[in-house]
Amino acid sequence: MRNFTVLVKKEFIQMARDLKVFWLPLVFVFLGITQPIVSYYLPTILKMVGGGQGITIDPTMPVQQGAEVLASTLVSQFDQLGIMIIVISMMAVVQTDKANGMLAFILTRPVTVRSYISGKIVSNYILLAGSVSLGYLTSYLYVNYLFSNVAVINMIVALLFYLLWVLFMVSFTTMISTIFNSPAVIALLSIAFLFFSRIIVGLSVAIDFINPASMSNYALEMLMIGTVNTDVIWSVLMTFVMIGFTMIITNFWIAHKKYVTD
Template sequence: MNAGILLIKKEFVQMARDLRMVWLPIVFILLGCTQPIITYYLPTILEALGGGQGITIDSSAISQEGGEVLASTLGSQFDQLGIIILVVALMGIIQSDKSNGMLAFILTRPVSISSYLFGKVVSNYIVVVLSVTIGFFVSYLYVNSLFTMVPFSHFLIALLLYLLWVLFLVAFTLMISAIFRSQGIIALISIIFLTGCRIIVNFIPAIDVINPASLSKHASEVLATGTFNTSVIIIVFVEFIWILVLFSITNYWISLKKIDYD
């Protein structure tokens, strides 16, 4: 555990040097405020640009409930551009250590692979959680200001569900980063798979139970309808199984490579 804590400190120092602890929260703040602002001012912008000629403005756009707008922040911003940004930020989580020889150095020391992975996941997930939470809270403030009030309990439940989906994202990108050497390949595979998981939600209800991206859908439903589906509990249980599987694969893959370093 001491080794894991030391590795967490090392990761925080590295992220501070890379300014990831600065630019990632800023990006999610921008994503968080974009959706409510665009939704609220889009009719006015269209009228100003088109003069109302040939443009049909949906008057219901500015009469949307706050929960619907906040839910669209998750679906239109965080689950699209947000996924790409997180993958780009995390694609070198292990690959960079392989490239600069740090992984070989660490594995030839009395440090277990589980401690190494623990330090990687905890440190990076903390930064991701803070970034997503800050961005989502900014969106919450804008929605409450421009639209109807959203109960804070709905905001909190939706945030927790979404952060569980983000944990799967971190675990999957960690595994891909351990297996492949090219950051381009890591980013491509991670973005395609994670975006694909989000796209197929609702297409086949039976698959939704084993699809971690369903947590994002349920988070949006809590905001839009105020209801909580008890099937979420099963999805959360299945997601933790997926995460354990991903960690096991990552651990096994690195243990195979460790032979080359001994």
């Protein structure tokens, strides 16, 4: 436990040196603010840009509800730019240690592979979960001010679902960073897989059952209709299984020194 605590502190010190603890929260706050502001002022912007030529705004069009706008923050911002930001911020999480020899050095100390992996995932998840939550809560405040109020309990439950999806993104990117050595390859593979996982949500019940991206969809359901499918418990458990699976692969790869440092 002491080794784990030391590794977590080491990661936070490194993230502070890289200014990651500053720019990541700011980026997600910006993403959170963007959606409600753009949604609110879009009719005015279109009217000004169109100048009455070619652009017609239907005056009978219903005003967006707060829950719709908050849900679109997850879909249009966090599940697009947000995924890329998360991957880019984590693509070198293990790759850097391999490249500079730090991984080999750490494993010569009385440190278990499990502690090393857990320290990486927990420290990065705390920062990313805090950043996503801050951006989401900022969006929630703007939505309540500019649109209709969203029930607090729905907002919180939706956030918890989404943070489970974030945890999978963190563990998956850590696994890819362990297996591959090129940051570009790590970023490309991670982004492609996570985007693909998000795109195929809803295509099949069977796929959704084993797809961690379905957590994002449950978050949307909670915001839009206030309830979720009764199968959510099994989906949550399967998501934890998938997270555990990525950690097992990462542990195996490092423990058996499947990585190379050149």
